[in-house]
Amino acid sequence: MTGVPAAGSAILEVSDLWVGFPSYREQTLHALKGIDLRIEAGEMIGLVGESGSGKTTLARAIMGLVPPPGVIERGRVLFNGRDLSAQSDAARRSVLGRELTMVIPNPRAELNPVLSVGRQISNIAFYHLGVSRQEADRIALDMLRAVHIPDPERRFNAYPHELSGGMAQRVVIAIALVCSPRLVISDDATSGLDVTVQAQVLDLLQTMVREKGAATLFITRDIAITAHFCSRIAIIYAGEVVEIADRRRFFARPGHPYSIMLLAAFSHNPALRARWTRAEEIAGATPSTGCAFASRCVRRQTRCLNEAPSLRPLASGHAVRCHFPVEAQA
Amino acid sequence: MSAMLDVQNLVKLFPLAGGKVVQAVNGVSFTINRGETLSLVGESGSGKTTVGRCILGLIDATEGDVYFDGEQMGRGRNIRSKALRGRIQLVFQEPAESLDPRIRIGETLGEPLRYLGMNRADRDRRVRDTATHLGLPERALDRYPSELSAGLQQRAGIGRAIITRPELIVLDEPTSALDPTARAEIVDLLIRLQAEFGTAYLLITHDLSTVRFVSHRVAVLYLGSIVEEAPSETLFAKPLHPYSVGLLASVLLPDPELTRSSAIQLEGEIPSPIDLPPGCPLAGRCPFADARCKTEQPPPVMVAPQHFVSCFHHAKVAALDHTTDNFARFQEDSTRLLSVGAG
Ligand SMILES: Nc1ncnc2c1ncn2[C@@H]1O[C@H](COP(=O)(O)OP(=O)(O)OP(=O)(O)O)[C@@H](O)[C@H]1O
Ligand SMILES: Nc1ncnc2c1ncn2[C@@H]1O[C@H](COP(=O)(O)OP(=O)(O)OP(=O)(O)O)[C@@H](O)[C@H]1O
Ligand code: SF4
Ligand SMILES: [Mg+2]
Ligand SMILES: [Mg+2]
Numbered sequence: 001m002t003g004v005p006a007a008g009s010a011i012l013e014v015s016d017l018w019v020g021f022p023s024y025r026e027q028t029l030h031a032l033k034g035i036d037l038r039i040e041a042g043e044m045i046g047l048v049g050e051s052g053s054g055k056t057t058l059a060r061a062i063m064g065l066v067p068p069p070g071v072i073e074r075g076r077v078l079f080n081g082r083d084l085s086a087q088s089d090a091a092r093r094s095v096l097g098r099e100l101t102m103v104i105p106n107p108r109a110e111l112n113p114v115l116s117v118g119r120q121i122s123n124i125a126f127y128h129l130g131v132s133r134q135e136a137d138r139i140a141l142d143m144l145r146a147v148h149i150p151d152p153e154r155r156f157n158a159y160p161h162e163l164s165g166g167m168a169q170r171v172v173i174a175i176a177l178v179c180s181p182r183l184v185i186s187d188d189a190t191s192g193l194d195v196t197v198q199a200q201v202l203d204l205l206q207t208m209v210r211e212k213g214a215a216t217l218f219i220t221r222d223i224a225i226t227a228h229f230c231s232r233i234a235i236i237y238a239g240e241v242v243e244i245a246d247r248r249r250f251f252a253r254p255g256h257p258y259s260i261m262l263l264a265a266f267s268h269n270p271a272l273r274a275r276w277t278r279a280e281e282i283a284g285a286t287p288s289t290g291c292a293f294a295s296r297c298v299r300r301q302t303r304c305l306n307e308a309p310s311l312r313p314l315a316s317g318h319a320v321r322c323h324f325p326v327e328a329q330a
Numbered sequence: 331m332s333a334m335l336d337v338q339n340l341v342k343l344f345p346l347a348g349g350k351v352v353q354a355v356n357g358v359s360f361t362i363n364r365g366e367t368l369s370l371v372g373e374s375g376s377g378k379t380t381v382g383r384c385i386l387g388l389i390d391a392t393e394g395d396v397y398f399d400g401e402q403m404g405r406g407r408n409i410r411s412k413a414l415r416g417r418i419q420l421v422f423q424e425p426a427e428s429l430d431p432r433i434r435i436g437e438t439l440g441e442p443l444r445y446l447g448m449n450r451a452d453r454d455r456r457v458r459d460t461a462t463h464l465g466l467p468e469r470a471l472d473r474y475p476s477e478l479s480a481g482l483q484q485r486a487g488i489g490r491a492i493i494t495r496p497e498l499i500v501l502d503e504p505t506s507a508l509d510p511t512a513r514a515e516i517v518d519l520l521i522r523l524q525a526e527f528g529t530a531y532l533l534i535t536h537d538l539s540t541v542r543f544v545s546h547r548v549a550v551l552y553l554g555s556i557v558e559e560a561p562s563e564t565l566f567a568k569p570l571h572p573y574s575v576g577l578l579a580s581v582l583l584p585d586p587e588l589t590r591s592s593a594i595q596l597e598g599e600i601p602s603p604i605d606l607p608p609g610c611p612l613a614g615r616c617p618f619a620d621a622r623c624k625t626e627q628p629p630p631v632m633v634a635p636q637h638f639v640s641c642f643h644h645a646k647v648a649a650l651d652h653t654t655d656n657f658a659r660f661q662e663d664s665t666r667l668l669s670v671g672a673g
Contacts, residue, residue, distance in 0.1 A: 050509045051480070150598065165374075166599050194373035194536060197599055199580040199590065221509055224539070224584040251586050260668065265514035266584050267664040268543035270521065273514055276668060279465060326670060 011182050011215045012039040012062065016075035019057055019066055031057040033239040044216040046226030049236035055219045059185045063100060064092050080182060098128040101176040103189040107168035111160040117171045118144065118156030121178055128179045143174040147204055166197035173205055180212045187219045202229055223262045227251055235259050238292040241311060245318035255314050255325035257299045299324050333361035334399060334530060335498060341393035342380050353603045354380040356554040365528040369541045372551030373600050378534040382500050386420060416446050416494030423503035425483035428490055429475040435486050436471030442494050456493060463523060464489045481512030485519060492523055502534045517544055538581045542566045542657050550574050553603050553611035560637040567655040570639040570647050572616050583660045593650040618643040
């Protein structure tokens with residue numbers, strides 16, 4: 001139905017997206033506050049932020065599935081030029097699982113416990129690709145091989161509980177990629193895995209999305225992963241993108257104090273780390289007018305408390321939401 | 331001088347129905363001196379928690395001995411025994427396990443002191459003093475756990491342990507549930523508290539990026555066996571066991587220049603520790619494995635002072651010259667980066 005887009009065309013265009021969770025007792029919680037994000041065909045963009053910053057909400061909004069009671073308050077999401085939240089359930093289902101897929105953590109919970117893993121992959125191929133049952137099984141076996149499941153013929157008939165966590169995560173990746181999607185969203189997908197297995201799974205994910213020509217939105221709390229697997233990095237804080245840049249530029253010259261605080265967490269020089277960290281204050285101190293990060297920022301000045309900074313370019317392809325960004329000498 | 335904690339040839343087997351046996355710990359020995367941190371690192375299922383539980387006397391070892399301050403630990407003398415109360419403490423991965431959701435933080439902190447028979451006034455003073463050491467805002471003492479962030483909750487969990495001024499704290503994955511920034515703050519806290527009170531730590535973790543700078547020594551556990559033990563810098567700069575090399579190469583640092591180049595590729599994944607075959611625990615995944623590795627368990631060999639490796643082929647690993655210490659390089663780069671522009 002959709003042809004291969006020209007280079008540089010956007011697979012995903014999120015513009016000025018606001019998502020809120022209304023509450024009876026308190027004010028509406030704005031989980032996303034004006035997100036702008038463009039993902040081009042074939043690129044792998046890392047979205048990094050701490051717990052509660054809005055990463056999963058953004059992933060759900062992209063799929064047109066903001067969880068209730070959440071609502072899109074403003075802005076829109078275009079996937080391949082279409083707004084999924086405006087589509088019928090049937091139309092959306094034909095896109096999800098085929099053109100737009102998701103990989104999440106805890107693969108065992110994601111998989112159907114009473115269906116063999118080969119059959120689960122095969123079902124997706126059968127349902128979305130319009131091939132024969134036999135052909136779908138053959139495709140599924142190829143996928144098991146491609147994700148390096150040892151002894152794939154035998155494992156085709158294995159049930160999820162018979163697989164290790166790492167192998168189950170490979171099966172989930174196979175399911176996400178079997179229909180050659182345009183965009184894969186990976187939401188914290190490797191966080192539960194051991195480091196050696198995580199490294200293998202990440203390598204695999206990267207190879208597979210490249211082979212299939214998919215773009216990837218790689219969501220994580222761990223900024224270290226993105227340094228090795230993503231072409232662009234976006235940092236999200238309290239529902240706002242606070243910095244976005246190409247990978248090399250970002251890690252050589254991070255501009256936002258929060259980005260630097262994230263990087264400082266990996267330094268083992270307590271004195272330097274302390275320079276970038278302000279003692280945590282107990283919830284509720286954030287002023288509603290100024291910069292959302294001000295209460296934790298070591299560079300804040302009076303202006304930060306009164307005026308919210310906008311996302312401004314620092315260099316080509318590099319934007320920062322801060323009145324006083326760090327302009328490193330590198 | 332004998333070590334404060336002395337673990338000798340610890341074995342823990344869990345029999346399963348059908349005659350099978352989980353070989354969770356297979357002959358682990360190490361010591362911890364006063365004021366020292368030993369990290370026990372290994373992947374899920376390697377036996378870390380089981381070792382910790384044997385040390386605390388919460389479960390009896392199948393074989394082997396644990397001595398704390400010269401006396402044997404076990405069911406009869408454990409972390410809960412009156413004679414040891416307050417001298418050994420435990421911190422869990424989930425702060426929720428050490429904090430009662432219905433009790434205010436200040437009260438929870440002071441609780442272990444009640445068992446020591448300290449009076450109210452002394453307790454309150456010690457709680458406030460400990461809160462200062464923890465960097466816990468005074469206001470936090472009146473809050474319930476759920477009103478605090480995960481990082482502050484874990485601070486309180488550590489506070490509850492340190493408040494009795496123990497000689498040893500066993501920390502079982504204390505940072506695994508936290509965001510990287512909160513994790514870093516907990517690591518700093520542990521270092522500060524140790525400098526202040528001279529507490530020894532057994533740090534159980536699979537999070538290698540925090541291990542290097544908190545630990546004096548590191549022991550790498552694989553399928554219930556310590557495959558290598560060395561001073562922290564040595565292990566990170568020049569690991570000699572094929573498994574240590576593979577493990578360290580998997581750690582990602584936030585610098586695109588520091589690529590994971592490993593001279594050794596481990597095959598597959600860690601198998602389950604049920605009815606293990608004889609020989610080296612890594613034999614099934616190791617590129618150097620030969621016939622001997624599959625039948626004979628390699629004994630620990632001292633390759634330098636305090637550096638032990640259990641591998642028949644450690645000389646081949648040494649010859650690979652995989653000496654780029656990414657952790658040290660990252661430290662240099664990040665120091666440069668962080669030295670500009672702070673407030
Ligand atoms: N269904 C919901 N109802 C009410 N509030 C919600 C709901 N889902 C998310 N939120 C709130 O929206 C904010 C963003 O949550 P979100 O799950 O997107 O964060 P996240 O970045 O994915 O965090 P994590 O790293 O922990 O997964 C949080 O404050 C959260 O409490
Ligand atoms: N009570 C028990 N009965 C049977 N098997 C057990 C028992 N406790 C632990 N085991 C097994 O012993 C092995 C070691 O477990 P342990 O919990 O010590 O590992 P660990 O290194 O702490 O892992 P993790 O990183 O996942 O916490 C595992 O295979 C585990 O399934
Ligand atoms: S705008 Fe001010 S408070 Fe916000 S990040 Fe920049 S310096 Fe810090
Ligand atoms: Mg999430
Ligand atoms: Mg454990």
